[in-house]
Amino acid sequence: MINFEEELRRYQPIMEVEQAESAIRNQDLDDMADVALGIIMEAREEAARLGVNVPADFMQNAQQYAPQNFEVPDALL
Amino acid sequence: MRCYNCGFDAEGAVCPSCGAPLATYRDIMTLSGVYYNDGLDRAQSRDLTGAIRALTMCLKLDKNNISARNLLGLIFYETGETVQAITQWVVSRNLQPEENPVDTYLDELRNRPGNLDRMNRAIKKYNFALRSARKGHLDAARIQLKKSLQLNPKLLKARQLLALLYIRRKDYARARYELAECQKIDIASDKTVRYLKEIDRVVREKNALREEEEQNRKGGRQQAVAYRSGNDTIIQPARSFGTGGALSIISVVLGLVLGILVTMFLVVPGRTRSAQMESNERIAAISEESDSKAARLAEYERQVGELEQQMQTLSGRLEAYEGKNTSTGNMEGLMRAVALVMSGQKDIGALASALENVTEEDVDRTQNPGYRTMFDALVGAVGKDLSQFYTTQGVNAVRDGNYQEAVRRYALAVQYNREDEDALYNLAEAVRLSGDNERAKLLYDSVVTLFPGTRRAQDAQVRIVELNN
Incomplete structure (x- = not known):
């Protein structure tokens, strides 16, 4: 049996067009590769701190995969 | 496959360029593809809820899957969630600026701003209806939801909420109609399926109750006593009230009490509810009207501002034209004076009269070099005489x-x-x-x-x- 009050609580407001810009900027875009790279970068920093020997060129470009800032077209918003 | 770390086109288990391990990454990419295919299948069979889940998982595994992101935006657009759609499409275009089919969708939105505005108004009305419903103003909420669906009939959440409100009012026929419309958009939405099950359950229970009452009624007839009186068959309830004066009085009193109770508990609350509904509807209508008036007022104010600016510009131009016309008009006096001089007359008074309103400033303001030449020639010919004449007048x-x-x-x-x-x-x-x-x-x-x-x-x-x- 449906409980009306409880059912009503499950409904959420829909985002309006005025909120589109912040919605785009706050998109969580991390995928599995980003998670893996984040862990590897953390490991490299930890290795430097603890003196663990990690090859200097090992995944040296990882930092280029930092989160990106997206451009929102003005004409659209 | 492109290495996720350096972008090198690598084949083996390790990237030969940067040394990044690729075996697991390859599995992840494959899994992302599986989810995309599943999402596409579901979208084609109108299981949009399932498609959204599959495509979201696909993008968690591989954010660069442009086809999945574009499809997810399309599905959001189909269910009326325009901002979610725009979000996915903008991200898609940023991830792949060249040769991205999403440009078509975004151009379509940009070229038809009225369409986007209409969908946004539908969303605002849905949000307003949701707030009203949470405050207990269910009639106002229902009105707003109907308006929202007039603006965008595909706004799934609005239709589902409207169906819920009908279920609350026990108006199962309308609720079922709205849910059927929902299923035309998304065949497998959890809410739609649950509400339909609820309606089926209630209708089943009602039918069962009706059958039971029917059976009871039939059973009651069997308890009647039938007997023959001459040629007639008389059917009489087994237990019948006897007739007597006291019993009649008790029946009348009982009837009165029941009448009062019915008035107190059924009629009065009904009237109150009806009045409340009317007032809610009126409030919603007034609120709507007020919103529209405020918008119109702002538009009028903007137009007034623009018109005032235009008026100022035109006034400036008009003044310039008037100045020019006056100067041109005064030049007639100059020409009359020149004509007098050329005719050989030496009547300084007539000359001065013709030149009464001619000043050097007027001559320059015409921006016509011919007038200037004429004026200088006139001054050279009769300037001293005119000067003497005006000096006398000054004295x-x-x-x-x-x-x-x-x-x-x-x-x-x-x-x-x-x-x-x-x-x-x-x-x-x-x-x-x-x-x-x-x-x-x-x-x-x-x-x-x-x-x-x-x-x-x-x-x-x-x-x-x-x-x-």
């Missing part, structure tokens, strides 16, 4: 104590003979007498500068000293 005006007129006349005398120090000095005197000492000082100063060593220059210097003291 007369001073004598009459009309200093403003004297200033005007002496100014014309100077205009037609700039080499006459007497004319300039007289003008300065008339200005001083009219009470404008500052301008008089400037004119005296001009006399000293332009005609040094003359008697008028000495007089002017004396005047300057006097005025300074």
Whole structure:
């Protein structure tokens, strides 16, 4: 049996067009590769701190995969 | 496959360029593809809820899967969630700016701003309805949801909420209709399926209750007693009330009490509810009207601002044209004067009358070099005579104590003979007498500068000293 009050609580407001810009900027875009790279970068920093020997060129470009800032077209918003 | 770390096109388990391990990454990419295919299948069979789940998982595994992201945006657009759709499409275009089919969708939105505005208004009405429903204003919420669906019939959440409100009112037929419409958009939405099950359950229970009542009614008939009286068969309930005076009185009293109770518990609350519904609907209508009036007022204010600006611009232009017309009109006097001179007449009075309203400023304002040439020729021919004529008039005006007129006349005398120090000095005197000492000082100063060593220059210097003291 449906409980009306409880059912009503499950409904959420829909985002309006005025909120589109912040919605785009706050998109969580991390995928599995980003998670893996984040862990590897953390490991490299930890290795430097603890003196663990990690090859200097090992995944040296990882930092280029930092989160990106997206451009929102003005004409659209 | 491109290495996720350096972008190198690598084949083996490790990237030969940067050394990043690729075996697991390859599995992840494959899994992302599996989810995309599943999402596509579901979208094609109108299972949009399932498709959204599959495509979201696909993008968690590989954010660069452009096809999945574009499809997810399309599905959001189909369910009326325009902002979610725009978000996915903008991200998609940023991830792949070239040769991305999403440009078509975004161009479509940009080229039809009215469409986007209509969908946004539908969303606003849904949000308003949700707030109203949470505050208990269910009738107002229902009205807003209907308006929202008029603007965008595919706004799934609005339709589901409307169905929920109908279920609350026990209006199962309408609720079922709305849910059928929901299933045309998304066949497998959890909410739609659950509400339909609820309606089926309630209807089943009602039917069962009705059958039970029917059976009870039939059972009651069997309990009646049938007997024959002559040729007639009489059917009489097994237990019948006896007849008696006291029983009749009790029945009447009981009827009255029941009548009062029915009025108190059924009629009065019904009326109250009806009044409340009416007031809610009126509030919603007033709120709607107020919103629209406020928007119209803002639009009118903007238009008034624009019109005022236009009016100022036009007024400026009109003034410029008027100035030009006046100057052109005065040039007729100049031409009449030239005609008089050319005809050989030496009537200075007639000449002065023709040139009454002609000033050098007017001549320059026409921006017509022909008028300037004509004016200079006229000054060369009869300038000294005209100057003398105006000087005489200026003297007369001073004598009459009309200093403003004297200033005007002496100014014309100077205009037609700039080499006459007497004319300039007289003008300065008339200005001083009219009470404008500052301008008089400037004119005296001009006399000293332009005609040094003359008697008028000495007089002017004396005047300057006097005025300074």
